[in-house]
Amino acid sequence: MTDPSQAFDTAERTMWAGRAHAYAASFARLCAHPVERLLDAAEVGTGTYVLDVGTGTGTAALAASARGARVCAVDADAGMVAAARAAGVEAEVALLPELPYPDGEFEAVVANFVVNHVGRPRAALAELRRVLKPGGRVALTSWGARRGAGQELFGRAFAAAGAVVPDDLRRLDPAEDFVRTADGFAELLREAGFTDARAAELEWDHRTTVGEWWGGPAAGVATAGLIVTSQDEGTVVRIRREYERLAGEFAVEGHELALPHIAVLACGRA
Structure with missing residues (x-):
């Protein structure tokens, strides 16, 4: 029988394969929003030796480099790594x-x-935690239980279009899951051995357009894709018709949408 965690990881790799360009043109700007606060939480500054895990197209790694940090980056998808390298990031494939x-290679790790x-x-x-020096900082973001409109x-x-969710859509093994709140994320860090663990919600309106926001799912990016x-x-x-109708609720000046989002930022010390 296939290990459910391994099956989840395999499904994730399949989902992202070949979609680096589509991600960069759609959801990447959304995921870039917390980056500066992520780097602040990890105390990344001039000379900090930092690892960006799951770098994607390299947004956090480039922001860390702009602060004067020494940066290495990894991602599970070869296409993402290629995109990050093309942007000037020292990146390699790692899962x-x-x-x-x-052990103890880095002063800060961000994810x-x-x-x-x-x-x-x-x-x-x-x-x-293993690759952090004693006293090194970790900071991570994730989507939580509370979601923005x-x-x-x-x-x-x-739902309005009568779409059917695929039967083979992989979910995290309940035995591996955790409480997806700020308190739950902080506890997850403590379980992993981090001290001074804390977390907080971040809320923001993501500015995009109807076409840009549709482009990600239309190209198969993420679960919506x-x-x-x-x-x-x-x-x-x-x-598409229902999406465009509902998107009108979030219309702002010009042709933009302002989409409320909520995520969690957690940090701790090795």
Whole structure:
């Protein structure tokens, strides 16, 4: 029988394969919003030796470099690594919970929207602690239990269009899950051996356009993309129609949308 955590990780790798460009053109700007606060929480500054885990197209790594930090980065997807390298990031392919670095290598580790994409979150955090020097800082972000109205937009469009969620959509093994609140994320860090662990919610309105925001799911990016691309053509047309109708609730000046989002930022010390 396939290990459920391994199956989750495999599904995640499949979901992101070949979608670096589509991610960069859609959801990447959303995920970039907490980066400066993430780096602040990890105490990243001039000369800090930092590892960016799950770098994606390199947003956090580039921001750390702009602060004068020495940066290494890893991602599980080769396409993301290629995109990060093209942007000037020293990146390589590596999958949590096994990183290709010795114990105590880094002064800071950041992971921006990564823990929600791994099948064994506790093992992943233990690995982040392993590669940190004693006293080093970790900071991570993730989507939590409380969601902003903008995060519900595609789900509402799927329901209104009669979309069917695929039966093989992988969920995290309940035995590996954790309470997805600020308190729950702080406790997850404490379980992994971090001290001074704390977490807080972040709230912001993501500015985008109807076309840009549709582009991610239409290209198969993230869970919303898996749902969209698994539908028949007629259902996709209905989803797009319902999405555009519902998106009007978030219209602001010009052609922009302001989509409320909520995430959690957690940090601790090795």
